[in-house]
Amino acid sequence: MNSLQRQASSTMFNSRFGVRAAGGILSHRDAHLVPDQFVKQLAEHAAGNGVQLTPSVELIGFETSGRRVTRVHTTRGHISGEEVVLAGGSWT
Ligand SMILES: Cc1cc2nc3c(=O)[nH]c(=O)nc-3n(C[C@H](O)[C@H](O)[C@H](O)COP(=O)(O)OP(=O)(O)OC[C@H]3O[C@@H](n4cnc5c(N)ncnc54)[C@H](O)[C@@H]3O)c2cc1C
Numbered sequence: 015m016n017s018l019q020r021q022a023s024s025t026m027f028n029s030r031f032g033v034r035a036a037g038g039i040l041s042h043r044d045a046h047l048v049p050d051q052f053v054k055q056l057a058e059h060a061a062g063n064g065v066q067l068t069p070s071v072e073l074i075g076f077e078t079s080g081r082r083v084t085r086v087h088t089t090r091g092h093i094s095g096e097e098v099v100l101a102g103g104s105w106t
Pocket residue numbers: 071072073074101102103104
């Protein structure tokens with residue numbers, strides 16, 4: 015009996031999660047993380063590698079040329095760039 019089977023057969027599932035379960039699947043390739051810590055460390059890593067971060071700035075408009083966005087308007091001025099990535103969440 016491996017450790018997962020021992021956990022499944024113990025009362026751990028019942029007492030900790032309120033779930034009655036006869037077993038489970040352990041995937042060594044899966045993982046989990048703490049989202050706010052991940053984003054904070056990702057931002058620190060990006061900033062340490064030359065990315066300029068401007069927090070608390072709202073995107074309020076675009077300028078386009080044909081099908082391309084050439085400039086974005088923000089609450090702290092305009093930003094031009096070769097490429098613009100829209101990442102404002104699920105509604106973008
Ligand atoms: C309740 C809930 C639980 C979830 N649980 C999980 C989970 O356990 N595991 C998992 O993998 N995924 C989970 N998700 C999904 C996950 O949160 C999203 O898939 C992920 O956050 C999408 O990332 P994103 O960068 O595309 O968008 P977001 O994380 O939504 O980021 C978009 C950012 O753009 C900003 N923004 C929007 N408009 C503007 C603007 N005009 N100017 C400036 N900034 C703007 C927003 O403020 C936001 O910070 C969950 C989602 C919800 C709602």
